[in-house]
Amino acid sequence: MRTLIQFLCFLMTGCFLNAAELFFDLTDKSNAGLPADFKSVLGGQGKPGKWIIRDDEVPGYFKSFSEKALNTNVRPVLAQVSEDLTDEHFPMLIYTGQNFKNFTLKTKFKLVTGVIETMAGIVFHYQDINNYYYVRASGGGNTFAFFKVVDGQRGEPVRVKADVPEGQWHTMSVTTDDSKIRVTLNGKSILPELTDYTFTGGKIGFWTKSDAVSYFADTEIQYQPMVIAAQRMVGEIMKAFPRLLNLKLFAPRKQDEPAKVIAAMNSSDIGEMENDSIRDVIARGKKYYAKNKKMVTVTIPVKDRNGDPIAAIRVSMKSFPGQTQANTFARAIPVAEHLQQRVLYLEDFYR
Missing domain, CATH: 3.30.450.40 (GAF domain)
Known part of the structure; x- marks a missing residue:
């Protein structure tokens, strides 16, 4: 995967001192049509997810000077397009390039279609297919939730009501600081600050459920490099x-x-x-x-x-x-x- 890595010292609130920043380049299709260092995995039942790169109209990186001015452009996005109707079906795409401990992971996402579910989420502190955290937005249920999966068993969620219209781009972020977890939706805190000691680091990735067709774009992570x-x-x-x-x-x-x-x-x-x-x-x-x-x-x-x-x-x-x-x-x-x-x-x- 062709990534842009910049080692920075972030001085503003919410960023890590002596941190690195990683942007995921979705123009690279060297890995069977996907960027290098990504691996498709499946939680639950059904057929593996189908992850592709396709073009879509995405909001720009900066706000327009005028409310009437269009601020979108067509560029590559990551898309999960399998429409498997199995209920307990969780396609994930995991970044295998390195592990992360303390970080802020931010991505745009779009709920496109789905009969059983319209969902999209972020996987983090991923150990293997049976052990990880994830947060997800649900358009059909109008909820946002945090889950923990341990030994293949999904625990009780921390869930709140949230307006996540389908067909629109939204932004979610996850910040981990040792055992602390903070989550935002469209720039605002969406869940109470969480504390969990189960996983102290791991891989990150993208998550969907059942037949949800979901898009992701402009994914970046600011992190403290782990000392092995x-x-x-x-x-x-x-x-x-x-x-x-x-x-x-x-x-x-x-x-x-x-x-x-x-x-x-x-x-x-x-x-x-x-x-x-x-x-x-x-x-x-x-x-x-x-x-x-x-x-x-x-x-x-x-x-x-x-x-x-x-x-x-x-x-x-x-x-x-x-x-x-x-x-x-x-x-x-x-x-x-x-x-x-x-x-x-x-x-x-x-x-």
Whole structure:
């Protein structure tokens, strides 16, 4: 997905300090007709939803200077167009690019048609198809509601009356601040502030129900970038071993994927891709040693609870006269053990 990412420091009320902003580009159709990093999932029963990009007339980004002036333009929108009449049928489109914890997610939406339902909503803190939060607007029922799904069971809603005419564009937003959840409809608070500790972060996405044909446009999210567990672990290591000159942790996102630096002493190293030695360390558990006049560098495996290599840690230390390969590894092994005490599975790096 071609996204526009800007790292900003928001100083106005309601935004996050040192936040990032992500806009979703709906002109990209590289993912089977959808933007990259989106995945269609289905909650409940029936056939999968049908998500497409189509053109529609959408209100402009800014208000017109005159009430009589038209302020719309035709541009691509995201549309869920399946008309499956199954009642417990919840098509969702999930953004898989990253997880979010504290954020404000805002989108325009339009309730187009539906016999069983005319609904549209936002999924957030999505863990999997059985665990997530969502808010939704209902045109047929004239309501707006918050729901929590845990282990596939939908809890009692927090629901209010709301005027959401069909065939018109509206705006909804969700703001999460740790356990606090705030929701707006057309720029005004629509639900009481909620507090829930079930999910502390996760993915975001779009939600519909049954045969509701719904459109979404101008979706953006302002968020505090999440610090993954691996980076926190590296921070702990640098405090515990202050004489280290450099440290890089290489790991794949999933097994059989290429490894890259996911945490490091120097943030500029994050994203560096694996080389042959890193692949050898992770695939075979081998160790590597390099030395020059100023420092020694060793690369050693980090293992899971079964003793299988899942990552590689590259440690650089100051060299000294008489230093041997054996005592260099002896100095580096406690660093790897510091990680292994905190990691049972590969996924633990990304929590």
